[in-house]
Amino acid sequence: MKRPNTDMAAGRRSLGADAMLMYGSQVSNGLLGLCNVLVVSWVLGPAGRGDVVFLVTISQLTAQFCTCGVDQAISNFTGRNAAARPALASNALVLALALGAFGALVVGLLFALFPGVGGELPTHLRVLALLAIPLPLLYIFLSWMVQAEYRFNVSSLAYVLIALNNVVVNGAFALLGILSVETAFAAWMLGYGISTGLLGGYVATRLAGFGRPSVALAREMLAFGLKAFAGRTFMFANYKMGHWFVGAQAGSRELGLYSVAVTWMETLYYLPQALSAALRPDLVRDEHAGAARRTAIVFRMAAIMTGAAALVMIVAAPVLCVTIFGADFAGAVDDLRILVLGTVGVVTLRLLGSALTAQGRPLRESAGMSVAVVTMLALNVLLVPSLGGVGAALASTIGFTAGGVAITVLFARTLSADARELVPRPADVRVLATALRRAQRGLRHLVYGRA
Numbered sequence: 001m002k003r004p005n006t007d008m009a010a011g012r013r014s015l016g017a018d019a020m021l022m023y024g025s026q027v028s029n030g031l032l033g034l035c036n037v038l039v040v041s042w043v044l045g046p047a048g049r050g051d052v053v054f055l056v057t058i059s060q061l062t063a064q065f066c067t068c069g070v071d072q073a074i075s076n077f078t079g080r081n082a083a084a085r086p087a088l089a090s091n092a093l094v095l096a097l098a099l100g101a102f103g104a105l106v107v108g109l110l111f112a113l114f115p116g117v118g119g120e121l122p123t124h125l126r127v128l129a130l131l132a133i134p135l136p137l138l139y140i141f142l143s144w145m146v147q148a149e150y151r152f153n154v155s156s157l158a159y160v161l162i163a164l165n166n167v168v169v170n171g172a173f174a175l176l177g178i179l180s181v182e183t184a185f186a187a188w189m190l191g192y193g194i195s196t197g198l199l200g201g202y203v204a205t206r207l208a209g210f211g212r213p214s215v216a217l218a219r220e221m222l223a224f225g226l227k228a229f230a231g232r233t234f235m236f237a238n239y240k241m242g243h244w245f246v247g248a249q250a251g252s253r254e255l256g257l258y259s260v261a262v263t264w265m266e267t268l269y270y271l272p273q274a275l276s277a278a279l280r281p282d283l284v285r286d287e288h289a290g291a292a293r294r295t296a297i298v299f300r301m302a303a304i305m306t307g308a309a310a311l312v313m314i315v316a317a318p319v320l321c322v323t324i325f326g327a328d329f330a331g332a333v334d335d336l337r338i339l340v341l342g343t344v345g346v347v348t349l350r351l352l353g354s355a356l357t358a359q360g361r362p363l364r365e366s367a368g369m370s371v372a373v374v375t376m377l378a379l380n381v382l383l384v385p386s387l388g389g390v391g392a393a394l395a396s397t398i399g400f401t402a403g404g405v406a407i408t409v410l411f412a413r414t415l416s417a418d419a420r421e422l423v424p425r426p427a428d429v430r431v432l433a434t435a436l437r438r439a440q441r442g443l444r445h446l447v448y449g450r451a
Helices: 015-066 070-080 082-113 123-131 134-148 152-176 181-205 215-249 252-285 288-323 332-340 343-358 362-387 389-414 426-448
Strands: none
Touching (some): 015 123, 015 215, 070 343, 082 123, 215 362, 252 343, 288 426
């Protein structure tokens, strides 16, 4: 099954260069995010930190559920049909506003009917979280459009700007003595507004621009997107839904502890996320055999590096949680160690699931992801009321692992791939060692002017 190779070389340097760019943005965002977490945690304490996390979770998680998979349709359609790009951009704007408003209405009714779902948040903060929903939704749509045209430098800048804005604004508020839950969340909204504006301006001036919206194309976007919807939403839900359960059932303090563990754990996913994003435009344009081969190679490298980092994090958990954040966050150590055990499952879901959707099989990715999310939801209901953050960590790790097994089976069957090709081998370690030595020589040359 041959894929159209519409502008394959446009904007593409190399997979490695784009992956390193994306990884660098992930690391930069993570470091800035960690600084922001430290500022908010030191000033507001575990309970205040928990309230801020709960607000962000409400907006982000609702926005993710409201994507309806349109982001995945944008990625595939942009890569395969250049003529449709102006209408795609305008449809992205219209759909973000419409779907965001619908999501805010649904969650608002949920708060009214079941007040406990909102945890310990006062009414005015719940309203603020609902008003913010369209911002991350539009950011998601535009970011996927920019990446689909290999403009990873622009999407990376927009991504880092969110975290940079947060740490600068919250740091200033802390120095002025006015940092609060409200101002911290307002800073988060400002960051998304700046980055979304950057992406929108780039689409308008440097890419295809915003054309006339197309109802017919919108129907196609939703038809494809709803097939991919469960997969992408379930992946994000596995990251964030634990926050909602802990905040609603165990309280703000327990959520503050759990969120610190999740903050550290998510650093392990920077590499597979970067590789998945950089690889996606090529997979959209490739045939089944080529896509399977590319994905298997990238997966093995990611599994080796992420697995090694996970072992280090398990050992270093007390330093990461207690030494850095303080004795009040000692309860996060066990949460972190349990969460890290699900790393391989996340790498598998991220890379293999993305390959399936890129190859026009979004329902296969959704099926694999559904295994993860159903497992996670059931275990959260059972474990969080009695175990708090530890229960959410167990639910997340078991869910990721179950989903990883399911997506591996689906990937092998759909793309006629040999699952044994996904197993790391000694030769992969040698390849990585060689690549690291080359990177070291390149760094020496850059710093000292010689190899």
